[in-house]
Amino acid sequence: MLQYQIIPVTHYQQNCTLLWCDQTREAAVVDPGGDVARILAEVERLQLKLTQILLTHGHLDHVGGTAALVQLRQLPVIGPHQDDMFWIGMLSQQAQMMGFAPVANFTPDRFLHEGDKVMVGQAELEVFHCPGHTPGHVVFFCREAGLAQVGDVLFQGSVGRSDFPRGNHQQLVDSIRTKLFPLGDAVKFIPGHGPMSSFGQERRTNPFVADKHYG
Secondary structure (H helix, E strand, O other): OEEEEEEEEOOOOEEEEEEEEOOOOEEEEEOOOOOHHHHHHHHHHOOOEEEEEEOOOOOHHHHOOHHHHHHHHOOOEEOOOHHHHHHHOOHHHHHHHHOOOOOOOOOOOEOOOOOOEEEEOOEEEEEEEOOOOOOOOEEEEEOOOOEEEEEOOEEOOEEOOOOOOOOOHHHHHHHHHHHHHHHOOOOEEEEOEOOOEEHHHHHHHOOOOOHHHOO
16 A cells, blocks of 8 residues: 655745555655755655655756755656656756755656556556646546645645746646546545645635536
8 A cells, every 4th residue: 555754845845745655665755845865864764765756747846856866866757747847947047036056957767648657666656647837747646545646736725826837727727627526535635735635625615626616
């Protein structure tokens, strides 16, 4: 079964997540935005074998520690969708804009597309391409665990910003309502920032995407 540990990182308090298979102890780090030493300390504390980096999208607070982790652990970088490469290619500009120290560039080893699968040990993650916050944003879903890693698509009581370059609010709403909500009300999700929630709770109460606003 897939297990998880959320590690808030950087002054943005972005939810970096360790996902691991409890049978093999193989782990992936999702969206390592920074504070790499803290992430690796948690890997050691949990006695995990870190095998890959998974990225939901290309914003610096989610990818800022990627190059450092690759250098330290020689890990493959999986995701996001290739449409976010323009964000990854602008890391120096993002750092200046967001008040981060400069970080090294990197190129993902594998871009992801709708319907792809990623294995973490024996646990399978399904990939959903969910544009709107960024054009290449992806979501990871473990059907067995009823758990989704949604990045900055959906939050408890809110949704991701769509006013960045190549953002699109209608695309964002469509991604949530046509791809995520059909996965089931009981599915819990880890957002890119803030507390966890469930798709059912957001369908009932989220002022941006609740059912009552869409007939």
